[in-house]
Amino acid sequence: MAVELDCTxxxxxxxxxxxxxHIANGEKxxxxxxxxARHNLGVALLExxxxxxxxxxxxxxxxxxxGATVEVNGSTGWGLAESMLSGTVIVHGSAGNGAAATxxxxxxxxxxxxxxxxxxxxxGGLLLIGGNCGYMxxxxxxxxxxxxCGDVGEAFADSMYETVCYVGGKVEDLxxxxxxxxxxxxxxxxxxxxxxxxxxxxxxxLRPRLANFKKIESGRxxxxxxxxxxxxxQQVV
Amino acid sequence: MCGIIGFLDKQSDGTSPVGNTVLTMLNALACRGxxxxxxxxYTGSSNGHTVLRVKLGENGDFAGRRExxxxxxxxxxxxxxxxxxxxxxxxxxxFQGDPKELSALIETEADNxxxxxxxxxxxxxxxxxxxxNLEQTHGxxxxxxxxxxxxxxxxxxxxxxxxxxxxxWAHGMPDLAVVHNGHITNxxxxxxxxxxxxxxxxxxxxxxxxGVYLADRLSQGMSLQEALTASLDDLDGSFSYLAATRNELxxxxxxxxxxxxxxxxxxxxxxxxxxxxxxxxxxxxxGGVREAQAKEVQVWRLN
Numbered sequence: 020m021a022v023e024l025d026c027t028x029x030x031x032x033x034x035x036x037x038x039x040x041h042i043a044n045g046e047k048x049x050x051x052x053x054x055x056a057r058h059n060l061g062v063a064l065l066e067x068x069x070x071x072x073x074x075x076x077x078x079x080x081x082x083x084x085x086g087a088t089v090e091v092n093g094s095t096g097w098g099l100a101e102s103m104l105s106g107t108v109i110v111h112g113s114a115g116n117g118a119a120a121t122x123x124x125x126x127x128x129x130x131x132x133x134x135x136x137x138x139x140x141x142x143g144g145l146l147l148i149g150g151n152c153g154y155m156x157x158x159x160x161x162x163x164x165x166x167x168c169g170d171v172g173e174a175f176a177d178s179m180y181e182t183v184c185y186v187g188g189k190v191e192d193l194x195x196x197x198x199x200x201x202x203x204x205x206x207x208x209x210x211x212x213x214x215x216x217x218x219x220x221x222x223x224x225l226r227p228r229l230a231n232f233k234k235i236e237s238g239r240x241x242x243x244x245x246x247x248x249x250x251x252x253q254q255v256v
Numbered sequence: 257m258c259g260i261i262g263f264l265d266k267q268s269d270g271t272s273p274v275g276n277t278v279l280t281m282l283n284a285l286a287c288r289g290x291x292x293x294x295x296x297x298y299t300g301s302s303n304g305h306t307v308l309r310v311k312l313g314e315n316g317d318f319a320g321r322r323e324x325x326x327x328x329x330x331x332x333x334x335x336x337x338x339x340x341x342x343x344x345x346x347x348x349x350x351f352q353g354d355p356k357e358l359s360a361l362i363e364t365e366a367d368n369x370x371x372x373x374x375x376x377x378x379x380x381x382x383x384x385x386x387x388x389n390l391e392q393t394h395g396x397x398x399x400x401x402x403x404x405x406x407x408x409x410x411x412x413x414x415x416x417x418x419x420x421x422x423x424x425w426a427h428g429m430p431d432l433a434v435v436h437n438g439h440i441t442n443x444x445x446x447x448x449x450x451x452x453x454x455x456x457x458x459x460x461x462x463x464x465x466x467g468v469y470l471a472d473r474l475s476q477g478m479s480l481q482e483a484l485t486a487s488l489d490d491l492d493g494s495f496s497y498l499a500a501t502r503n504e505l506x507x508x509x510x511x512x513x514x515x516x517x518x519x520x521x522x523x524x525x526x527x528x529x530x531x532x533x534x535x536x537x538x539x540x541x542x543g544g545v546r547e548a549q550a551k552e553v554q555v556w557r558l559n
Contacts (some may be wrong), residue, residue, distance in 0.1 A: 113545065
């Protein structure tokens with residue numbers, strides 16, 4: 020049984036301190052009522068526990084987190100789970116710009132859509148988007164995995180290092196040095212496993228389409244290049 | 257950083273509590289723009305009268321100016337109603353002529369007299385200070401209608417006064433109003449081009465050019481949807497802006513998605529705002545909120 024915390028009339032600091040006090044008292048589940056789409060909720064949660072926001076939250080929810088689980092029964096603003104080290108963030112609605120930016124580990128699941136710059140500069144972890152995602156997702160990704168079940172916007176996977184991306188829908192435009200590869204049997208079982216884990220309601224619909232997912236990785240052309248190579252400059256500028 | 261909001265009641269018969277809804281949303285974004293606040297409300301009156309909101313100046317003999325303006329426009333239309341609140345004169349006219357001629361005639365009264373809005377449905381009220389102050393001065397929450405947009409301003413480049421506040425009426429084009437969050441970086445170039453064609457600019461606020469641009473495109477025969485889409489290429493810089501006409505509400509977001517804008521739609525309403533906190537304040541638990549994508553344009557019409 021989750022302990023409840025009502026945000027009505029409380030400052031952001033009072034809410035966040037309240038959540039941390041409950042966790043320090045050994046509560047495993049905290050249900051936060053009336054979050055009202057306010058910013059900076061559930062930031063820097065460092066103990067294993069599940070914090071559920073019963074509504075939408077604003078910017079930076081679940082940021083700087085290590086090991087907790089945050090669930091949002093609504094939408095989120097910018098910077099969801101930013102720089103998370105480990106843990107799980109689940110959003111039942113859509114997320115604003117910069118979701119899962121620079122995460123080092125953990126899992127971010129967005130059931131509906133993500134706006135621009137999702138998963139930029141990821142250094143690890145998994146970003147799973149049930150719907151579409153916007154402009155410039157995956158930019159400069161170093162490690163980790165991005166899976167988008169729907170369509171992706173312009174400049175997808177631009178200038179990446181070793182992040183691996185999978186896209187179920189249309190790719191509006193590939194970023195610099197992004198290359199499309201065939202999915203292997205191993206890729207398909209990986210996709211099936213994470214969808215079964217995190218989006219079980221979608222599994223029946225997505226399973227027959229998994230073989231058509233596009234795998235997108237860095238072409239590694241920009242990792243090292245000769246500065247006198249005019250072709251490369253033309254490509255990136 | 258500014259806050260913008262929009263609300264449209266799809267099935268409205270013209271008596272929806274638009275003023276109250278817009279103000280409730282705007283109050284939640286007061287912290288994004290402490291310099292000034294304003295609303296453009298579409299009152300849904302279908303009596304065909306033209307309503308003007310005129311800024312009579314910064315201070316001085318407002319009563320004298322009111323009389324003088326009434327005399328000036330006698331030949332163009334019949335004044336059905338006239339009232340003054342602070343520096344605002346509100347006129348209701350039986351008028352069928354050229355809106356540009358009417359506003360130019362009123363503005364010959366003095367340099368600091370400006371027609372802030374004109375239209376059959378549109379009324380703009382804006383002033384320096386918070387949305388709360390706006391309510392205290394003008395009783396915005398009592399105004400009913402079909403749809404509306406609002407703005408809280410954090411000035412970055414230009415003066416803080418009533419004229420530089422938003423929403424902007426697209427001078428000369430009845431019922432067209434705009435609110436903008438962002439920065440139009442080709443403003444000076446566009447302004448110069450329009451000035452060469454005789455367009456008067458009332459402020460040094462880059463957002464003013466969006467209204468001028470849309471009025472230009474609409475007068476060339478474009479729909480609002482087409483004009484908003486064309487603006488994605490013609491306007492440079494960062495922008496999320498809302499534009500409203502007598503029966504439409506729309507938005508456009510720049511190609512880099514640099515400014516936030518979220519929206520949700522139900523069978524009855526459309527709600528748009530810079531932050532979801534504004535939507536939650538007026539429609540708690542409405543759900544389905546999504547941030548607009550880069551280059552996204554949406555237009556909704558009244559049924």
